[in-house]
Amino acid sequence: MMDAIQIYAIAAGGTLCIFAFVNLLPLLIPLVTRVSIFVSKHFRYPYILHRHRILGPWTRAGVVIQLAYLALNLFCVFAVPSGDGLKAANFSDAGRRAGALAEVNMIPLLAGPHFAFLADLLGLSLKTIRGIHRSAGWMTAALVFLHAMAAASDGPLPIDVSQNLFAVIGASLLCLLLVLLFPPFRKLSYELFLRSHQALAWGSVYAVWRHVPSDKSSPRAYIYITMGIFAATYLLQTGAVIVRNGVFRHQLSRATITHDSGAVKMQLRLSKPLTMDAGQYINLWIPSVSFWSFLQTHPFTVISWDAKDQDRLDLLIEPRRGLTREMLYHAEKGYTINPLVMFSGPHGGTLSMGEYESVLMVASGFGIAAFLPHLKKLIYGYNTRAVRTRRIHLVWQIKNEADGLIVQEPLNIALEEDKLDDGCILSISVYVETKSSPKKPFGERATMYPGPAPLPEIFLAELSGNNIKVHAAEVGAEGQKSLEQSESTSSTLQGDVESGSRWTVAGDGRMLVAVSGSEVIRDDLRAVVRKYIRMGVRFVELDYQPK
CATH class of the missing domain: 3.40.50.80 (Nucleotide-binding domain of ferredoxin-NADP reductase (FNR) module)
Incomplete structure (x- = not known):
């Protein structure tokens, strides 16, 4: 326990450091600006790998971050602390550590039900959240592969044992999930791909939960943490949607859908005014457009802006496939008149x-x-x-x-x-x-x-x-x-x-x-x-x- 002299020394030293920092701040700002310009010019903007159908684009900064992420995971897998410092783990131990580390990397993959809400919650851009999800997903798959190789090298795995059976099931679901990531499967039907991706992910989580021994609390704790974070963000997002749409206090919002020059124009008449900054977007749910539309939400940029809260939002939608193509068809035929809608948002950061x-x-x-x-x-x-x-x-x-x-x-x-x-x-x-x-x-x-x-x-x-x-x-x-x-x-x-x-x-x-x-x-x-x-x-x- 610290005595009065130690507390006095810490307080006096801290006060002097604060004064020194405030005095040096004007000198630090130009330095930070120069460093930021250098990083942007030589790392954030230049591409190492340009755009490709499957890979890219990769900036220098992105490659450096990915290499650091890879190095950190390799260190956690193969470096084992001991009384004499660090030593290299054998292949069997590295496989077990890779399995536990894969569970840790799964946490950001299932941190929320929707990327847009998670990006707003963390103050990051949607592009950054997608990049984190992509990197963590491939790292998890690589660690699971290493874990499976180490387990196979230890001897045969009898399938009649429940833990081994669910290990095979989990690995199979993960392999199927990776196969469906290839562009031909995604372009066939994005909505079907998205729901399949989510179902396979949660199926893999359940298989991992059954595979991990119940008498070891630490590996299962990672799964409980993942489920707890997902449940918390899901409840927060659901509550935000209920409040924004005035579900229990107002009538639901309505939409007017028209078309012009091959584009879909939509105006939402909101149940309550909404603060919407320029450049933000909403995720829209229109259950009456098609048979499967009740399972779909789509992001749309709001093209209207007002200095005050808006009670009407204007959208300009490019018809592609799926829901947007159905919306154009209904607008041309006049089938959908004044449909009920719900939305989440506004999403996205503000650009001053x-x-x-x-x-x-x-x-x-x-x-x-x-x-x-x-x-x-x-x-x-x-x-x-x-x-x-x-x-x-x-x-x-x-x-x-x-x-x-x-x-x-x-x-x-x-x-x-x-x-x-x-x-x-x-x-x-x-x-x-x-x-x-x-x-x-x-x-x-x-x-x-x-x-x-x-x-x-x-x-x-x-x-x-x-x-x-x-x-x-x-x-x-x-x-x-x-x-x-x-x-x-x-x-x-x-x-x-x-x-x-x-x-x-x-x-x-x-x-x-x-x-x-x-x-x-x-x-x-x-x-x-x-x-x-x-x-x-x-x-x-x-x-x-x-x-």
Whole structure:
């Protein structure tokens, strides 16, 4: 037990450390910023393995993390503590340790009934949660394989013993689960694949529970922890759905389903107002669309936004297969009128685009849906002087002119709302891949160009800062000097970057490049932006990415 002198020494030393930390904090922030830029440029953005039908893309940072994860698991399997330090485990002991470690790796696999809710709970992106699930799944399978090899090397396993029988059953279920992961099985029917995946996973858990000896509490404790975490997150998610939908206090929400230019448009009339930030999405359940739809929930990006709570949510849905194709069919035939719906959400993090002076939005196809709420929020923030943004350029790549009709009306509304001080902070460029005629107007103040979008040229033009709108009242002596510098250096921007110049965007402003587009567009933009990270540019892939 500590005496008064020890407590005094710890308190005095801790106080001095706090003062020193606060004093050194201004010096640490630039260091952290430089380290972050270095990591982004050399690890987060570059690919080691590019996209492939089965593998990729793998960034350098991703490979380093996976290797560290693999090394940690190998150390836990083969390194055994002893009185003299660490020693290598024999193959039989390593197999037993691999079995226990496989149970530990199963915990994140079954941490929740839905990825979206788990991502919100942990404050991670949906892409990160899926990556963790994928890595933990393959690691669990590898450890189970090692455990089975070690058990087989110890001698025959009589099947008439219950523990051995369920070991074989569990291994068989796991092998079937891995086989169904291959793309041909997933594309056949994703809903059927998902339910089969979940059923096989829980079947494997039950087989492991029966395989583990009942007289050993430690291995079974991992299974009880897994089930306890799943039950807790399931109850939390169920409670959130009940509260959000007002199940016991209000009537359930209703939907109006229409179609336009091959797209499904849906408006939800909510039973109670909902706070929804730009870029967030909901998981929707519509039991009356098809026979199996009562077993399905699908994520959809909300394209409406309001500064206040919303009692109506607008969705723009791309018909693919399964439920979305059924929704288009019902909308065209008028079969489903005013159906009951339930939803979970809002899901997804918030992206503060208003912190950036210049925002370049790049979309292809239905990726435009992810940017519509951001446009509304940014223009509202500009009109109310609540954001820093002074330039928005939306670049939309489509296959033919007919695709542009889907959102021409909301884009024109956004342009009309861009009216403070004569507006014009928003510029919209539409590029048609199959079009060869000269450019022409696309609605109000938007332009349609032929061919694919020249993304590097567009990015450099925005990076120069020449298109950023600055009010006369905001331009003092320093501001005028900054603008003159921007104009004089824009033509030599490429050379400045290659020589390592620290010239920044329009007077130390920051630029955001956000993309919701095809894999080719995302990879091309990533490669371009990587060279300009030191100039205050940030690259973001939104949650929704069109196929």
